[in-house]
Amino acid sequence: MEKPLILVTNDDGITAPGIRALVDVAMELGDVVVVAPDSPQSGMGHAITISDPIRLHPNDRVFEGLESYECSGTPVDCVKLAKHVVLKDRKPDICLSGINHGSNASINIIYSGTLSAAMEASLEGIPSIGFSLLDYSYEANFEACKPYVRELIEWVLKHGLDEGSLLNVNIPALPYDELKGLRVCRQADARWKEEFTEAQDPRGQKYYWLTGRFSNDDKADDTDIWALENNYISVVPSMHDLTNYRALKTLKAIENL
């Protein structure tokens, strides 16, 4: 049997420890091609590069012996270039993005380069998974979650996903023994409460840093936040359709304006 072709990307950049952990697992399961940003791209959401040229260079220094490329664009650009320039007629059996350093649960999905890369792959008909570990540090421990990461990839390779679907997987930063398993859930309806830090540069000009804290009033037990708070790995099936179907009917009135 032919080995599956696995495309790996991320948003923390090709040298991040998180993508190394994901590549380690992926290499046990198939032929791996890496196309990842050449610099950190956190918070890029579904941004694409349309007003600037994009650079793409083979990089064999990070993943020796693997077909891998670094790209000057966003995570979504990486997936587009992987498909159209790097792989061409070789269609990946799965696209993996991450493992992100930090949570992409709940509303974070819309700001996340990691998940936008996975969504872009799903738009191209490639089943995809975005992985995130709830630890922002560079020294995060990606070992404990590896058995679960592997199981999920194997499951999706075997069963596939609905057309246009992706999985948003978030993992508590816990030792393996304390992880309670996988839990399929919906995106919690939480928000960021932003604050801006005001400062002055050496020339006396004001500037702002975006900061904030995550705030969740959605206390139901079927959400990703609940799962994570209870030591489960959260798995949210996600997609690209933003239509608010419930509102379609209420709004019909405006057709008669």
Added chain:
Amino acid sequence: MEKPLILVTNDDGITAPGIRALVDVAMELGDVVVVAPDSPQSGMGHAITISDPIRLHPNDRVFEGLESYECSGTPVDCVKLAKHVVLKDRKPDICLSGINHGSNASINIIYSGTLSAAMEASLEGIPSIGFSLLDYSYEANFEACKPYVRELIEWVLKHGLDEGSLLNVNIPALPYDELKGLRVCRQADARWKEEFTEAQDPRGQKYYWLTGRFSNDDKADDTDIWALENNYISVVPSMHDLTNYRALKTLKAIENL
């Protein structure tokens, strides 16, 4: 009665003709505050600026006599700064984004800075509308659609929208007489078929430009693409929940892995 407070932003930048047209209409309906990018930000999706400082400067040269600011960040940054730094305790009654030069119908919503700004406002509990005209040119004619833009803003000011909801409004580039009215619809399940143009810079280094063509196989008559092709203004109620609810059940199996 107090006049409504209207926040206006866009992604083509504060000097674009599209935002001027939107401000013209908004000024007839309420007190307007503009916070818009200082440069074009098309294709930025829901990107936020977290690794760089953000600049925010009053700009009274573009909209004389209006409270207006230009911001070095993305459209989503503009909305966050508007709320937390510019307006503070003054909560806008509505947020308007656009009028974008070019379509944001169907899948374009996920790449669009215009719609991401509107979504960010909706996350903050502000009813919001993203407007786009199907004409990419700088000289696009924004006059014909103004009566509809006004009607929609008035309707939302009066009736509000579901919590966390926004409207994605796209307008055919037609004379007023040929516009058939408003049509409430869902996001068509269409895609971009990408191509990359390869070129060499003067130093002999390869680079790529992202190009592509829009391709729609979703031929039903309840979509935004159908509406636009039939000379209607499309109105898609949209939201930030990306959960694929239909897939939740199928996936339950993985909880037993």
